[in-house]
Amino acid sequence: MTVTPQERLQQVRDRIIQAEKRYGRPPGSVRLIGVGKVHAAESIRGLVVLGLDDIGESYVQEALSKQQLLRDLAITWHYIGRIQSNKTREIAEHFDWVHSVDRIKIARRLSEQRPAEKPDLDICLQVNLQDEASKSGFGKNDLYTAADAIQNLPRVRLRGLMAIPRASNDFNDQRAAFAQVRSLRKALTGRGYALDTLSMGMSGDMEAAIAEGSTMVRIGTALFGPRPVRSNTE
Numbered sequence: 001m002t003v004t005p006q007e008r009l010q011q012v013r014d015r016i017i018q019a020e021k022r023y024g025r026p027p028g029s030v031r032l033i034g035v036g037k038v039h040a041a042e043s044i045r046g047l048v049v050l051g052l053d054d055i056g057e058s059y060v061q062e063a064l065s066k067q068q069l070l071r072d073l074a075i076t077w078h079y080i081g082r083i084q085s086n087k088t089r090e091i092a093e094h095f096d097w098v099h100s101v102d103r104i105k106i107a108r109r110l111s112e113q114r115p116a117e118k119p120d121l122d123i124c125l126q127v128n129l130q131d132e133a134s135k136s137g138f139g140k141n142d143l144y145t146a147a148d149a150i151q152n153l154p155r156v157r158l159r160g161l162m163a164i165p166r167a168s169n170d171f172n173d174q175r176a177a178f179a180q181v182r183s184l185r186k187a188l189t190g191r192g193y194a195l196d197t198l199s200m201g202m203s204g205d206m207e208a209a210i211a212e213g214s215t216m217v218r219i220g221t222a223l224f225g226p227r228p229v230r231s232n233t234e
């Protein structure tokens with residue numbers, strides 16, 4: 001029994017709607033970002049023509065070539081991968097959002113390199129919740145300094161926080177991790193930062209993320225099926 005892309009999209013949308021209802025979130029308050037990394041441009045096209053507006057990508061060169069192939073479509077592009085300094089110009093020029101800002105230096109480069117004729121680049125600070133060495137992101141204690149340094153940079157707009165908690169199959173563990181991100185945002189807004197975005201939740205934990213206030217879920221597998229093995233590295 002094969003599941004069509006249309007059915008997958010509907011299933012994911014239903015999961016979001018159910019979670020919004022269940023956790024008292026206003027309808028439509030969670031934005032679906034389809035994570036197309038490693039998937040072919042044509043698979044992305046198939047979902048965009050069905051009404052998916054937002055696409056997330058993790059590898060710069062791969063994303064740029066897909067953007068070329070899909071340039072006839074109106075897509076909002078989100079960069080969600082690791083950021084090397086030498087890739088910031090391409091990111092600043094070709095994306096609408098960057099979720100994974102993990103160093104002040106990277107934010108400065110994106111600010112300097114964002115073309116003046118484009119709208120401000122929307123950015124989130126990635127939080128490394130469990131201080132995992134294998135993951136990028138600001139430690140909790142560095143967040144205030146980072147927000148302070150980034151808040152007033154031209155051509156970038158600090159919108160919120162992003163996190164990728166350690167994978168867990170336990171709903172309460174998932175929720176506890178996302179609750180930390182929620183309270184970090186609250187602490188920052190309490191200090192005057194106008195953050196309206198929490199980018200959190202993937203295929204396996206979107207309900208827990210929505211329960212804790214996620215405004216953007218980044219969904220790959222549940223939308224596109226399993227990811228093919230990636231052949232080349234950047």
Ligand SMILES: *Cc1c(COP(=O)(O)O)cnc(C)c1O
Binds near residue numbers: 058080081164204220
């Ligand atoms: C791959 C990826 C996702 C999507 O993960 P799925 O489990 O396939 O939904 C979300 N966020 C980031 C940062 C990713 O790299």
